Amino acid sequence: MVYNLYHLVFTLFCFMVNVLVQVIAKRRSRSISLLNSVFIGFFTGFFLFIVLEGMVYIYSFRKGDEVLNLFYNLLLFFSLSYNYFHFVNLGETARRARILTEIYESKGGLSERGILTRYNAHKIVKKRVVRLLRHGQIVFRDNAYFIGKPFMIIASNVVMFMKFIILGMNFEFLAKKGKL
Amino acid sequence: MAIALLIDLILFVVAFLLHVVSCRLFKSSNHSKNLIAIFFFVLCTGLVIFGDIGFAVWGERLVWPIGYIYACILFFSLTASYLITFSAIEAESPSIMITLKVAQAGPCGLIISKLFETLNDDVLLKPRINDLVNEKLVYESEGKYKLTKRGTLFIRIVIFYRDLICVGKGG
Numbered sequence: 001m002v003y004n005l006y007h008l009v010f011t012l013f014c015f016m017v018n019v020l021v022q023v024i025a026k027r028r029s030r031s032i033s034l035l036n037s038v039f040i041g042f043f044t045g046f047f048l049f050i051v052l053e054g055m056v057y058i059y060s061f062r063k064g065d066e067v068l069n070l071f072y073n074l075l076l077f078f079s080l081s082y083n084y085f086h087f088v089n090l091g092e093t094a095r096r097a098r099i100l101t102e103i104y105e106s107k108g109g110l111s112e113r114g115i116l117t118r119y120n121a122h123k124i125v126k127k128r129v130v131r132l133l134r135h136g137q138i139v140f141r142d143n144a145y146f147i148g149k150p151f152m153i154i155a156s157n158v159v160m161f162m163k164f165i166i167l168g169m170n171f172e173f174l175a176k177k178g179k180l
Numbered sequence: 181m182a183i184a185l186l187i188d189l190i191l192f193v194v195a196f197l198l199h200v201v202s203c204r205l206f207k208s209s210n211h212s213k214n215l216i217a218i219f220f221f222v223l224c225t226g227l228v229i230f231g232d233i234g235f236a237v238w239g240e241r242l243v244w245p246i247g248y249i250y251a252c253i254l255f256f257s258l259t260a261s262y263l264i265t266f267s268a269i270e271a272e273s274p275s276i277m278i279t280l281k282v283a284q285a286g287p288c289g290l291i292i293s294k295l296f297e298t299l300n301d302d303v304l305l306k307p308r309i310n311d312l313v314n315e316k317l318v319y320e321s322e323g324k325y326k327l328t329k330r331g332t333l334f335i336r337i338v339i340f341y342r343d344l345i346c347v348g349k350g351g
Contacts, residue, residue: 008250021297026345034347068182072254075185079257086264091338095274095308100317100327100335100348109324112309121304125295130272137281142290145282153283156276162269167211168204 010052011073015080018045022088038088042081049077095124183242184250187230192258195222199266210314215266221260227251271311274304 022041025032032040053070060066090097102118103110112119129145132138137152138145147153163169198218203211231242242248277299307323312318317331318319327335342350 005246008253023345026347030346034345038344065182068185072182072185072222072250076254076257079254079261083257083260083264086268087341091342092347093275095305096312096317096351097338098303098350099308099312100331101339103318103325103327104332104335104339109321109326111324113307114323115309116301116305119305121299121301122296123248123276124304125278125299128278129292129295132275132278137279142289144285146285146289147279149282152275152279156279156283159269159273159276160280162265166203166266166269171229 007069007073008054008076011049011076011080014045014049014052015084017048018042018081019084023047034088036093038085042085045081046077049066049073072150082118095119184247184254187226187242187251188254188258190230191222191226191255192262194226195219195259196262198222211270212263212267212315215263219255223252223255223259245261256284271308272303274299277303 018041020041021044022037025040026034026037053073057063057066057070098119099115102115106114129138132152133140135152136148139148141148195218199211199215202214202218204283227242227248228283231248242251278295281295281298284290285294312331313320313325315336316328319328320326322324342348
């Protein structure tokens with residue numbers, strides 16, 4: 001088996017392009033949503049990845065090895081891109097990041113009451129409902145909310161399933177804790 | 181690279197299963213810390229074991245040091261992916277809770293006041309503040325929460341990135 005450092009360099013380079021394009025796209029155009037900028041970055045990096053890996057495959061003398069190398073690189077590229085997507089998402093939706101920001105900006109620290117004055121459940125729910133409505137995941141009619149597109153409910157069920165597998169928590173457990 | 185890929189996949193599955201068992205058996209408040217410890221332990225022991233056994237089984241050895249570097253990089257990246265996913269699973273996401281509540285309401289629909297009744301600060305905010313204290317990103321002093329050095333470093337990175345892409349506070 002051949003170990004060539006350029007495989008790793010190519011993959012990391014494509015990932016860097018992914019990040020760079022996302023940052024530039026978001027900085028240059030305010031109209032692009034954060035999620036779309038992530039997609040633009042990802043597909044640019046992925047396109048470059050396909051081109052570079054394709055060239056390596058064409059000029060390689062050991063094509064069987066290159067197919068296996070491609071699997072490794074593909075997994076690494078997807079994994080790094082997934083991690084980056086979550087880093088972007090962390091600043092956008094994570095409550096912990098927002099709480100830390102509020103404490104950081106207060107300089108002298110904040111009491112629990114102080115944190116809840118600046119950032120509270122009411123604000124979170126309002127913001128999330130607006131986001132879900134905007135993406136059509138829920139719809140508002142006759143003074144009530146209904147499920148819209150099925151994506152979010154499928155994603156929610158996947159998360160609940162994983163919660164059950166890994167943590168052993170099911171709907172009943174969460175309902176008892178008042179979380180559902 | 182194929183051997184590095186194969187070893188990584190085997191080690192990842194083993195580490196995942198060990199982590200699931202530890203989550204089920206121990207009611208630890210810090211599953212993420214356990215996760216990092218388990219994955220690191222599995223990587224170290226796995227590389228030692230497969231470094232030699234791999235040759236006997238597959239007729240191929242991890243080449244020192246490049247093969248080990250390849251194995252470690254992919255494993256670290258996969259571990260980070262799992263850690264992130266696990267954090268999302270462990271914490272109750274408000275969007276998911278809202279969606280499930282709307283789904284549970286069925287054909288009658290859900291009135292927003294119902295959401296505010298159940299999704300309050302006790303459910304959405306206070307557990308997150310406790311998490312920050314448990315993870316030593318924040319400490320309590322004279323009734324006020326203050327950032328630790330780790331917390332300051334972490335949030336400076338987030339703020340720097342968000343300034344870079346010209347967006348305001350999230351949450």
